[in-house]
Amino acid sequence: MRVTIIGTESALGAALAAEYAAAGHDVRSVAWSDDATPEAVAAALGNVPIDRLVFCDAIDPPDRTAEAVGRAELGAALARLTALPFRLAALLRGQLAAGTEPRLVLVSRRSATMETEDGSGRYLERPFRAAAHALWRCLSVEWGPAGIACRIVALDDPDDRAAVAALPTVIEAASVDLVDGTGAPLGW
Amino acid sequence: MSTILIAGASRGIGREFVRQFVAAGWTVHATARDGTGAAVLAAEGALPHRLDITDDASIAALAQELAGRPLDAVIANAGISGDLSLPLGAVSGAELARVFDTNLFGVLRLVAALKPNLRAGERKLALAMSSLMSSISSNDWSTQYAYRASKTALNAAWRSLATEWRPEGIACVLLRPGFVKTDMTGHQGMEVADSVAGMRAVVEGLDLSDSGRVIGYDGLDVPW
Numbered sequence: 001m002r003v004t005i006i007g008t009e010s011a012l013g014a015a016l017a018a019e020y021a022a023a024g025h026d027v028r029s030v031a032w033s034d035d036a037t038p039e040a041v042a043a044a045l046g047n048v049p050i051d052r053l054v055f056c057d058a059i060d061p062p063d064r065t066a067e068a069v070g071r072a073e074l075g076a077a078l079a080r081l082t083a084l085p086f087r088l089a090a091l092l093r094g095q096l097a098a099g100t101e102p103r104l105v106l107v108s109r110r111s112a113t114m115e116t117e118d119g120s121g122r123y124l125e126r127p128f129r130a131a132a133h134a135l136w137r138c139l140s141v142e143w144g145p146a147g148i149a150c151r152i153v154a155l156d157d158p159d160d161r162a163a164v165a166a167l168p169t170v171i172e173a174a175s176v177d178l179v180d181g182t183g184a185p186l187g188w
Numbered sequence: 189m190s191t192i193l194i195a196g197a198s199r200g201i202g203r204e205f206v207r208q209f210v211a212a213g214w215t216v217h218a219t220a221r222d223g224t225g226a227a228v229l230a231a232e233g234a235l236p237h238r239l240d241i242t243d244d245a246s247i248a249a250l251a252q253e254l255a256g257r258p259l260d261a262v263i264a265n266a267g268i269s270g271d272l273s274l275p276l277g278a279v280s281g282a283e284l285a286r287v288f289d290t291n292l293f294g295v296l297r298l299v300a301a302l303k304p305n306l307r308a309g310e311r312k313l314a315l316a317m318s319s320l321m322s323s324i325s326s327n328d329w330s331t332q333y334a335y336r337a338s339k340t341a342l343n344a345a346w347r348s349l350a351t352e353w354r355p356e357g358i359a360c361v362l363l364r365p366g367f368v369k370t371d372m373t374g375h376q377g378m379e380v381a382d383s384v385a386g387m388r389a390v391v392e393g394l395d396l397s398d399s400g401r402v403i404g405y406d407g408l409d410v411p412w
Contacts, residue, residue: 038281065300065352066296066299066300066303066349066352066353067300067301067303069296069297069300071244071289071293071297074288074292074293074296075285075288075289075293078284078285078288079281079285082284082337082341083280083281083284083285084281086279086284086333086337087279087280087281090276090277090279091277093277112344113412114343114344114347114412115412116347117351118351119344119347119348119351120348120351120352121348121352122348123296123345123348126344126345126347126348127292127340127341127342127344127345127348128341129344130340130341130343130344131288131337131338131340131341131344132337133324133340134322134324134327134336134337134340134341135333135336135337137324137327137330138276138327138330138331138333138336139276141327141328141329141330142276142330187325187412188323188324188325188412
């Protein structure tokens with residue numbers, strides 16, 4: 001398969017790229033940097049079919065109290081965790097549509113789901129991963145009928161090596177929009 | 189007598205909240221972005237304040253004006269829809285940033301700035317406006333990308349806020365007005381007065397056990 005991994009500057013993304021490469025797939029890796037833009041990355045990837053487009057990150061921002069969280073850091077979290085994957089996915093729609101049984105995958109965190117009780121302090125992560133979930137659902141509604149499967153895999157721990165090793169299998173098997181690291185369906 | 193602050197009150201749902209809380213005998217502080225809006229609020233019987241929720245200095249100035257005044261409830265009603273005509277591929281990072289700046293960042297920072305007032309109040313209700321559009325499980329027609337994402341993010345932030353403030357007795361609840369005749373909806377939908385009456389009934393009955401919920405004008409929880 002032709003696999004593109006976005007976010008290989010993270011241990012999670014790098015490990016996932018290595019898993020796919022070891023299995024013999026054609027892997028392209030994009031390490032995200034703060035001065036990158038979705039438009040520039042999409043242009044650099046070119047007009048080449050993509051079978052699996054997977055977004056990873058290792059963002060683990062500091063806890064904040066509600067009084068302390070600042071507008072600039074909220075904006076940066078929005079740009080990285082919500083706007084980047086949504087915008088870049090939108091820009092690569094044609095490449096996905098040209099792929100074989102294409103899958104668009106966001107590797108997220110279970111802690112961003114609403115049923116999570118103790119999310120205190122996670123203002124710089126949880127709302128923006130949840131927003132990305134909302135936008136992935138939009139992608140699924142619009143692109144699913146065109147044959148592009150849009151999935152979210154919400155991990156408990158991105159440093160769990162066994163969970164990362166299982167990701168390619170979970171990504172292939174996921175039949176609903178949101179699953180956990182074992183492939184079991186999750187509530188939003 | 190109970191006291192409330194309603195932010196984003198010069199039009200639509202916010203203005204109707206002012207009318208109904210004034211009629212119910214509450215002391216109502218209400219905000220508008222400009223002097224014209226503030227005059228409208230004064231005419232409705234509210235204590236008017238100027239506030240631009242996208243401006244931290246404006247929020248700080250409001251907190252200063254209200255320093256030492258207990259508030260039983262804050263309703264951070266200010267919100268924008270963004271450009272609803274944009275197709276999926278045309279939603280830029282800048283458009284997301286613009287909508288989130290009001291609908292999440294401003295709302296969260298306003299409520300946080302007024303936390304001392306809420307702690308001093310009796311009811312201790314930190315309220316803001318969610319939407320059925322926040323519900324991912326209900327989304328089978330897509331569209332309205334930035335607005336949806338901002339309201340889902342607000343739900344997530346309020347879940348965290350509810351956990352953080354529960355030990356201090358502050359209930360953090362989001363309200364869903366339903367589809368209401370306002371400028372935002374092109375004046376389609378139900379009457380504003382009916383929606384607000386429903387939400388007021390919800391607000392009257394809230395306590396700490398409701399913290400973290402998203403509750404509609406009809407009293408029903410909005411599914412995640």
